Amino acid sequence: MKFGVVVFPGSNCDADCFYVLNNVLNCNTKYIWHKDTKLNDFDCIVLPGGFSYGDYLRTGAIARFSPVMSELFNFVKKGKFVIGICNGFQVLLESGILSGAMLRNKNLNFICKYVYIKVENKNTPFTKFCTKEILKIPIAHKDGNYYIDSQGLEELKENNQIIFRYSDKNGNISQDTNPNGSIYNIAGIINKEANVLGMMPHPERSSESILGSSDGILIFKSIIKWLSKR
């Protein structure tokens, strides 16, 4: 089982993702420079958070054309796993691998705090072996206000693609538990084939209890268990 962490110019959560997978979970993990296109060896690739290309033009808009991305399309088609976290999620949206787009947060602030997310779809590789229904995971973004048109939202609902929604610690979902204005409190979605996950909260920043929560590691553990059972 081999994990890859893509490094775009401006990625800044790459080392955190690498550390969690390699050191905390003892998985074989390698960095993938954004100009590398050899992805065959990997089972799961993480697009980490950060500010690729300085967030110029739009978040993720330029990274989406990095050489690694053209190969990532084939990687996804083969049914292999991809997790895009924060800026990685934005890159997946810009590339069209996941549907929708990110707007500036409703209050225009950069929000950096712990939030609760409710697991809405437990039957995915990313959540099937996740032992909790409500996860405490931090967000850190200015452009996390997820948008999709009403038809697109209906499709996401019909196909159970909405995997995480912002909630309170008891799993109640309302506008009060929506930190950034995201439509339908969406914090994370998957593609129809359920092998690509995009999420704004940072599981790699909440994978050891010393950091205030270790709920994030449950997502990585779920994917590891899924891969080992195949």
Added chain:
Amino acid sequence: MIEVEVYISLKETVLDPEGLTIKKALNSIGYSEVLDVRFGKYIVLKLDIDDKKTAEEKAKEFCEKLLANTVIETYSIKIK
């Protein structure tokens, strides 16, 4: 050489938090006549193309591919 101006803004159906904040700011400093503000981007490109029609077609291609995200944004092109 042809100069092209590209204007990008959020679609009317998409909430524009920056535009809304600017509107509130203008209202709060006394400009009550401001009813709506839409915030956007302005990009100037110089193209090594002599034909205006080709320049417009190319600029459209740039917008569709990179400059605008047509899920949330609209764009307009002005050839100078």
